Amino acid sequence: MIQSVDDLAQLPDDELLPCLGALRSAIHEAKRQHAAALRERLIPENSAFAFPSFNWRPRGAQRFNVPIQLSPETPIDEISVRASARDALKELSIFCIEDLSAISEQELLKEVAIGPKTLGRLREVLSRVGLDFLPNPEVSQT
Secondary structure (H helix, E strand, O other), rough: EOOOHHHHHHHOHHHHHHEEEHHHHHHHHHHHHHHHHHHHHOOOOOOOOOOOOOOOOOHHHHHHOOOOOOOOOOEEHOOOOOOHHHHHHHHOOOOEEHHOOEEEHHHHHHHOOOOHHHHHHHHHHHHHHHOOEEEOOOOOOO
């Protein structure tokens, strides 16, 4: 758990940049949720934004050595893809593996951050839980 700058300083050099990227994403998501709660009046109008700690689990080569248990409910954050691809998926309201089955490969490839390699990884993950992408929309020729 990252609770201070000292905790960040203790990370190995090869984990620091990925950790900071994940931290940035987590802060943006927490701010989005706070703003939504304010808009919907779920919290008092003068409630201050707080982000007291951050859980960090390194992603990378060592993750492939330990097979993770996947289910349709597995969060997208558990899938080994670039942070920019994860952010693009979240922008498309894809938060767990099952959500991927509601979109086509063609639609995903329209996202700049999602290329063929990421698409292949997502296809593999879907397959492991017995799901698939939606069929690509038919292009009508008139």
